[in-house]
Amino acid sequence: MTTAARPPAMSDVAQLAGVSHQTVSRVLNDHPSVRPETRDRVNDAIARLGYRRNSAARALVTRRSGTLGVVTPATALYGPTSTLVGLEEAARVVGWYVSVATIRQFDGETMHAAVEHFLGQGVDGIAIIAPTTEVAQAIAAIASPVPVVLISSASDVPPVPHLHAVGVDQRHGARLATQHLLDQGHAAVVHVAGPQDWFDAQDRLEGWREVCGPGAPEHIEAGWDAADGYELGLRMVREGLPSAIFAANDQLALGLLHAFWERGVRVPDDVAVVGFDDEVGAAHYTPPLTTVRQDFGALGRLAVRSLEAAFAGTDVARQQIPAELVVRRSSVRTAV
Structure with a gap:
């Protein structure tokens, strides 16, 4: 019986590139202290070996899943749909995967079930695209152990420590x-x-x-x-x-x-x-x-920055981006 070849590991990349394990880690995390020629050599080794980062192993070390839960209304309207696209693109840039829950009812029970679903997945944070008053009222009653960003133009965001808000200045x-x-x-x-x-x-x-x-x-x-x-x-x-x-x-x-x-x-x-x-x-x-x-791309990036600041323990004030005629x-x- 033949044994399947194991997937390439970070140590294999380091050996092929002629660098240390730590240098490979720095390249993967886009650390600024790596010289351009070294970065190129490591990236070439990654491509040649077909190396893929082991997300499960990384989560054990960092105690982060690298996953963002997103609650969005089940609608094809341009605003909420474009907000979701902008958020997913911004999350991908910083290395987060997005898990999406689309819901049609925004009562407390449905919102609680969505949040519990994400917490069961071990998400690092939750983003809620909240276009209606019903959404904001429902989320205010839910306690979350992870940061939550409300993507909404709502001015009266509930004063809950884990809850942050970003939006477009409508x-x-x-x-x-x-x-x-x-x-x-x-x-x-x-x-x-x-x-x-x-x-x-x-x-x-x-x-x-x-x-x-x-x-x-x-x-x-x-x-x-x-x-x-x-x-x-x-x-x-x-x-x-x-x-x-x-x-x-x-x-x-x-x-x-x-x-x-x-x-x-x-x-x-x-x-x-x-x-x-x-x-x-x-x-x-x-x-x-x-x-x-x-600018839904800018809105997505603002939501991601808000969550990153919350992870760092920074108090995040409500933020808005301007609209353009x-x-x-x-x-x-x-x-x-």
Whole structure:
């Protein structure tokens, strides 16, 4: 009976590269004290041998699993999905694996089960993509022995020692969108708001109000889907068009543009439209959509840095990244 060859070990890499076991470890952990030529020699040996780091053995030494648990809503909406992608990419860069739990209900029992599932896997930390008030309320009641980062624009994060929060400054983005429309000469801006149990929708509504002041027109609450925007657009054509609209996300804006195109309303000449998210394809709407961009890659990196600081015992304050206005044809009239 033949015995299967054992997989290459770190000692084999060290022998082939002509360096110490410690030097190989430093290269694997991207330590800055390794000379470039030595690093190249070790990486060449790793490639030639097909060496793979033994995560289980590493966990025994470091008492870290190198795994991050992520709880995310079971939705295909652009914001939560892009947040998950950005977080996974950032975690992979620092050597963490991501284990994901998608849930449809955010009651205390379901959230507790998700957290217990991750703790049973021995995760080092937990990230919770928390777009709704229901999520924040549920997580506040759960005690966790590992750091938890809440990825949310929620301003009233529960004061729990293990809980940290990062997010995009949604109010700032809404202020940019609204002020842009006013700067185009519109006397008033109508806001088509998202569902008000979502933190992002609440903050975008508040940002719009902050710019419009006490004379703001009544906002219109809708869902997040293009179909909601389409129905609203048809209603506006029947009942009277506003001069300018700030829609709470790009899908609502897409539905509005569809309804206006169908009824012969010219955008931006008859009505200007601005969205939020800068989702894939927004530059190719008809006309190209002015919108607010969220940097989900930066958000993922911020969440990872927050957890790393928590591991180091650093007190982490709530952190936000700014949003960016992207101006396109849907809000800017062509000069005559």
